[in-house]
């Protein structure tokens with residue numbers, strides 16, 4: 001199910017985290033998981049995984065992975081006014097576009 005919330009976020013958007021442990025961070029949306037209402041944001045919600053080396057005698061690697069966070073915890077950063085903004089929609093000649101509710105420019 002795609003909720004209205006998820007229609008507001010697109011892959012490649014700059015997102016600002018507004019609640020949770022990563023509050024205040026921002027980054028690029030790497031992946032949008034619409035079915036779960038979650039997004040993976042570059043540099044946000046990083047979990048470290050230890051990966052054992054396949055070669056003997058070599059140290060295992062630590063891999064940093066960005067885990068998905070819930071979309072209700074983020075706002076889209078408007079490319080025009082550079083502020084985290086609520087996203088609205090407007091219809092011009094039957095084409096629906098996303099707009100920033102602050103400066104009204106198209107996102």
Ligand SMILES: [Zn+2]
Nearest residue numbers: 078081100103
């Ligand atoms: Zn704006």
